[in-house]
Amino acid sequence: MRTSRWAAACYVALVAVSAALGGATGNGRFYLAAVVLTLPVGLVALVAVYVVRGLLTGVGGLFTGTRLPDGSDPAWLTDAGVVANTLxxxxxxxxxxxxxxxxxxxxxxHRAA
Known part of the structure; x- marks a missing residue:
């Protein structure tokens, strides 16, 4: 039983590191790995990523700008998105x-019955 808990903890850590690396490097392959590793629940998380991004942009846009003059995202939006995606x-x-x-x-x- 301890082996399965250890394996589950390693699995969760692998997904968390993969999602964090996706945000830190801006490489979509890490996010794709996180989605594939968490199927089918990962599809719900993928939809939630876009919902949370919209909420961050909408609510954050009430208080500060959501675009820099060069067209890129501000640091607060990028950092909040990485944290939200990882979570x-x-x-x-x-x-x-x-x-x-x-x-x-x-x-x-069912096997025992």
Missing amino acids: LFTAAAVATVFVARRFSARRRT
């Missing part, structure tokens, strides 16, 4: 672990 994909990984455990437990009870 969303980490939550998706944790949810995937719970779904897998529930599926495994249900499968064991």
Whole structure:
């Protein structure tokens, strides 16, 4: 049982690091890896990324600019997006672990019956 907990923790850490690297490097391949690793819950997280980005831009735009004169994003928006994306994909990984455990437990009870 301890091995499965250790594996689950490593899995969640791998997804979190992948999402954080995606934000830090601006490379979409890391985000793609986070989505693929957390399927099917990762699809919900992917949709949530776009919803959160819209909320950050909308609410943040009430207080400060959301574009710099050169057309790029300000640092606060980039940093907040990276943090939000990392949290969303980490939550998706944790949810995937719970779904897998529930599926495994249900499968064991059906085999025993």
